[in-house]
Amino acid sequence: MQSNAANGGAELDQLHLFTRKDVWQGFTQLVPLSFFVVIFGIAFGVAAVQTGLEPFPIMLMSTLVFAGASQFATLEMWGAQVPLVPVLITVFAINARHLLMGATLYPWLRHLSPAKRYGVMLFASDANWALSMNAFGRKEPGLGLLLGGGIALWSFWIVGTWLGFYFGNAIKDPVSLGLDMVMGCFLLSMVAVGPKNLRIFVIWSVAAGSSLLAYWYLPENTHVVVGALAGGTLGAFWTEKKK
Numbered sequence: 001m002q003s004n005a006a007n008g009g010a011e012l013d014q015l016h017l018f019t020r021k022d023v024w025q026g027f028t029q030l031v032p033l034s035f036f037v038v039i040f041g042i043a044f045g046v047a048a049v050q051t052g053l054e055p056f057p058i059m060l061m062s063t064l065v066f067a068g069a070s071q072f073a074t075l076e077m078w079g080a081q082v083p084l085v086p087v088l089i090t091v092f093a094i095n096a097r098h099l100l101m102g103a104t105l106y107p108w109l110r111h112l113s114p115a116k117r118y119g120v121m122l123f124a125s126d127a128n129w130a131l132s133m134n135a136f137g138r139k140e141p142g143l144g145l146l147l148g149g150g151i152a153l154w155s156f157w158i159v160g161t162w163l164g165f166y167f168g169n170a171i172k173d174p175v176s177l178g179l180d181m182v183m184g185c186f187l188l189s190m191v192a193v194g195p196k197n198l199r200i201f202v203i204w205s206v207a208a209g210s211s212l213l214a215y216w217y218l219p220e221n222t223h224v225v226v227g228a229l230a231g232g233t234l235g236a237f238w239t240e241k242k243k
Contacts, residue, residue, distance in 0.1 A: 014141070015108055015136060015139070015140070015141050015142065016108040016109070016111040016112060016141070016143055017141060017143075018141055018143045018144030018147070019144065021144075022141060022143075022144025022145065022148065023144045023147050023148035023151070024148060025144065025145070025148060026128065026131075026144050026145035026146065026147060026148025026149040026150075026151075026152075027148035027149065027151055027152045028148075028152075029131065029145065029148070029149060030127060030128055030131070030148070030149035030150075030152040030153055031152050031156075033127055033153070034152045034153050034155070034156035034157075035156065037068075037153055037156045037157050037160060038156050038157075038159055038160035038163070039160065040068050040157075040160060041062065041068075041156065041157045041158070041159065041160015041161040041162075041163065041164055042160045042161075042163050042164040042167075043164065044062065044068060044071055044072060044075075044160070044161055044164055045058060045160065045161045045162065045163065045164015045165040045166075046164045046165065047072065047075050047164075048061075048075060048161075048164070048165065049164070049165045051075050051078045052078075053078070055165050058161060058165055059158070059161060059162065061074075062157055062158050062161040063158055065091075066123075066125070066154050066157060067091070067094070067095050067125075068157070069094050070090065070091040070094040070095055073090050073091070073094060074087055074090070074091065077090070096228075097126075097228040098121075098124060100228050100229070100232045101124055101129045102121060102124075103232070104129075104133060104232075105121075105124075105129070105132070105133075105143075105146070108136065108142070108143060109121070109143070112143075119147075120143055120146055120147045120150075122150075123146070123147055123149075123150025123151055123153070123154055124146060124150055125150060125153055127149065127153060128145065128146050128148075128149030128150045128152075128153060129146065131145050131146075131149055132145045132146035132149075199235075199238055202234070202238075203231050203234050203235045203238070204231065206230050206231055206234050207227045207228065207230050207231025207232075207234075208227065209230075210226050210227050210229075210230035210231070211223045211226060211227025211230075213226075214226035214227065
């Protein structure tokens with residue numbers, strides 16, 4: 001019994017390891033979803049050109065920022081005089097959920113060197129984070145999935161942006177086609193295949209309810225942060241019992 005427990009502990013200690021094969025598998029696993037990311041990249045490219053931006057800064061923004069919602073929010077404030085402080089605050093608020101993503105991944109990231117740790121997190125986004133957390137929940141390595149899936153999403157986002165300012169006039173409003181629901185449906189499917197117990201149900205319910213209330217009554221885009229903080233705080237205090 002002690003030997004089995006020791007082997008199980010040793011396996012858990014190895015969950016932070018990943019190889020090039022793991023990264024490639026993560027890449028291929030996220031490619032189907034990435035095709036929808038291309039469409040939003042096209043929409044961003046079109047919107048950026050209409051704002052008056054040149055191709056180079058548009059591509060530079062998508063390459064370095066890699067955050068669709070905050071990039072669209074930035075375009076809404078773009079003009080002859082860009083309000084730098086409000087832009088920074090808006091981008092931080094929209095992407096503040098990445099603080100919680102990093103916190104949930106810390107038990108595995110802490111085993112990596114700083115270069116690897118921050119290199120992996122550069123490509124973290126909602127979809128590949130959800131997949132990697134599901135992998136860790138199954139006691140399987142997830143950082144290769146996080147990195148490879150993130151590279152896929154990032155690459156297709158850049159391609160979509162490039163297509164947007166050259167050929168994107170055909171898709172100016174992806175919301176009218178219902179394409180804005182793709183990421184939400186994907187994340188909902190990750191919840192459905194994840195662990196199922198009272199704790200998980202309550203946490204997700206609190207996060208969803210808080211997000212809806214914030215969406216209705218608080219400023220735009222704050223619902224993402226509010227939902228993540230509400231669910232994350234409850235999960236931090238209501239810890240899972242160890243068997």
